[in-house]
Amino acid sequence: MKKTGRQIVTFDWAIKTILRDKANFDVLEGFLTALFGRAVVILDMLESESNRQDDRDKYNRVDLLAKTEDGERIIVEVQYLSEMAYLKRLTYGTAKTMVETLKLGEPYANLKKVYSISLLYFDVTEDGDDYIYHGKTEFTGLHTHHPVTLKKSLVGEPVRIGETNIFPEYYLIPLKRFTDVVRDDLDQWVYAFKNNEVLDEFTAPGIGALKEKFDYLRMDERERRRFDKHIDYVRSEWGMIEDARQDGLEVGLARGREEGLEEGLAKGREEERRILVKSLYDNGIAIETIATSVGLSEPAIRRLLDDMSDL
Incomplete structure (x- = not known):
């Protein structure tokens, strides 16, 4: 028996339209909370140079830049087609965003962490066995190869979400690799993004808002x-x-x-x-x-x- 659900608009369209409204921040908060494993509150949506309103704009890529209540930045990007030097562009985007968090003359202690999340409609690995990949900067002994925990005083203000260090972190989510087997709250979000559908049985925090606010049939x-x-x-x-x-x-x-x-x-x-x-x-x-x-x-x-x- 086929499971019943509600058709929703694509996430790239939502980034251009629905998610710009503060009243709809709860949708993105629900997804990020499931991804990071702790509550995330969005304070504001910031302008992103690739986020455009014209229907004739390029559709290969669209992204959204969110600011949390702790001042950290989260880039959420939808990418349809692979491109050469894609990872270099991701690196540039996070570095540019980090630099933009500092005003002229501010101390480095005010620098805020940046997270980059990519919802991808193409594969990203030669031998991958998952549908979510997480990358971050870690230090290991050159000779022992053992990971080391850096002194908290070197970081400065606490890092809220990952609680690791100030360096950017990346999440690559190749949606086509998801097998539609739903095991937890995060899988419910990935299923919805991949299939543009929220099943009636889904109960992840915030996913009810996704169902209601992204509802295709409720659009005029x-x-x-x-x-x-x-x-x-x-x-x-x-x-x-x-x-x-x-x-x-x-x-x-x-x-x-x-x-x-x-x-x-x-x-x-x-x-x-x-x-x-x-x-x-x-x-x-x-x-x-x-x-x-x-x-x-x-x-x-x-x-x-x-x-x-x-x-």
């Missing part, structure tokens, strides 16, 4: 049309990018076979990237989105397109 007609249009854009863009990647991969492999292994693979990868860029551009994908997908800057994309137009 105008808002529902905007959401449906958003989903159409997402699916269309996903499809074009994946098709272009596959075409580029096939041509690149053929070039590699023709020219010898090492040199051929290098040229094959370059050919794959050129075909991918050209295909995406010809299909109307914005240069900004193309740059994110292939790991190049926007000027580099434009130069590549100019070079190809001269051929």
Whole structure:
């Protein structure tokens, strides 16, 4: 017998709309409390440069920056497509956020911890056996390999959530790896994010707010049309990018076979990237989105397109 539930809007749409309202902070608080294993109270939502309102904005990535009652920052990001140097971008984002917590002339003691949480619609590992991965900075003896607990005086003000150290922490959650087997409160949230559905049996703290406030059927007609249009854009863009990647991969492999292994693979990868860029551009994908997908800057994309137009 199929379990009954309620359809909800996608989390990226909620970040752009619903979660900007202070009255809806309880939804995010419920998820973070389940993830961190202790109560989290959101004081404010801060502006994020990738959070835009226009329906024509890129859909590959959207994120939200929350401030807790302790002044710590939590970046919650939804990422649909993998991109080159993705982890480097995550590192840059957390470092930039940490720096922005300090005003000019403030002591380092005022620096606040940052947590980065990524809800991902692609796999992130070669040999992973889980659907949530947690990374943080730890120190071990160079010779003994034993972990060491640093003096609390080196940290300064207590770190509230993880209670470890001031360094950023990362949570990567590849939703497709979740098997839909629900064992605890956190699994209920992951199930909802993956399937855009809250089952009637779910009882995790805060998930009732998710069910009510993300309810697709309660949206007015105008808002529902905007959401449906958003989903159409997402699916269309996903499809074009994946098709272009596959075409580029096939041509690149053929070039590699023709020219010898090492040199051929290098040229094959370059050919794959050129075909991918050209295909995406010809299909109307914005240069900004193309740059994110292939790991190049926007000027580099434009130069590549100019070079190809001269051929």
